[in-house]
Amino acid sequence: GEEVAQTPKHLVRGEGQKAKLYCAPIKGHSYVFWYQQVLKNEFKFLISFQNENVFDETGMPKERFSAKCLPNSPCSLEIQATKLEDSAVYFCASSQSAGTVYNEQFFGPGTRLTVL
Amino acid sequence: KQEVTQIPAALSVPEGENLVLNCSFTDSAIYNLQWFRQDPGKGLTSLLLIQSSQREQTSGRLNASLDKSSGRSTLYIAASQPGDSATYLCAVLKDSSYKLIFGSGTRLLVRP
Numbered sequence A: 001g002e003e004v005a006q007t008p009k010h011l012v013r014g015e016g017q018k019a020k021l022y023c024a025p026i027k028g029h030s031y032v033f034w035y036q037q038v039l040k041n042e043f044k045f046l047i048s049f050q051n052e053n054v055f056d057e058t059g060m061p062k063e064r065f066s067a068k069c070l071p072n073s074p075c076s077l078e079i080q081a082t083k084l085e086d087s088a089v090y091f092c093a094s095s096q097s098a099g100t101v102y103n104e105q106f107f108g109p110g111t112r113l114t115v116l
Numbered sequence B: 001k002q003e004v005t006q007i008p009a010a011l012s013v014p015e016g017e018n019l020v021l022n023c024s025f026t027d028s029a030i031y032n033l034q035w036f037r038q039d040p041g042k043g044l045t046s047l048l049l050i051q052s053s054q055r056e057q058t059s060g061r062l063n064a065s066l067d068k069s070s071g072r073s074t075l076y077i078a079a080s081q082p083g084d085s086a087t088y089l090c091a092v093l094k095d096s097s098y099k100l101i102f103g104s105g106t107r108l109l110v111r112p
Helices: none
Strands: A005-007 A010-013 A019-024 A031-037 A043-050 A053-056 A065-068 A075-079 A088-095 A111-115 B004-007 B010-014 B019-025 B030-038 B044-051 B056-059 B062-067 B072-077 B086-094 B100-102 B106-111
Touching (some): A010 A019, A019 A111, A031 A075, B030 B062, B044 B056, B044 B072
Antiparallel strands (some): A031 A043, A065 A075, B004 B019, B019 B072, B030 B086
16 A cells, blocks of 8 residues: 555553554555554664565563564554563654665654554 | 654644654665654554655655754655644665664644
């Protein structure tokens, strides 16, 4: 598609439950990025993919967070055993290329996760 | 470690006024800088991208400048309108990584 699509828009989970978020990048974009926005507009990078390969996972809390980008499927971000501090808006972005001055990331509308 | 700072944190102006939003970054080794707009409860809309070799970019009433050596960028909004009310975020793309580093944003209110 022409826009980055994210589902669901809102997700509510009890502490300890699993949460799974989905992202469909813009058609033709090879790179996918996940960011977490917490209070006061703080954006934290989580993970990036080049097609189905993990590109950079330095921001991922590996114990409970995992992500995949499989061919012909939306990318997913999964949180096992959610904690209260996981409450945030999770944004997905995609770009046509990476590592150049032309690299522009386009963002989806986000998924608001609330952990009770 | 790259840090991005935006000043002011909030700004309220009457309609029609020209205004400047500021963004500074500590590490000049960047590929580019993007300005985004975020409406409450919404995603990010990319406004302008300035490549590291460029000095400015313009789109309609928006003009963004980049001084890489001093680690500064400004977003100039001409003839502001109530519809410009939003949070404006700047983000730099590091040249050793492909991830964006965001500032904390400037919340703009344009009063009718």
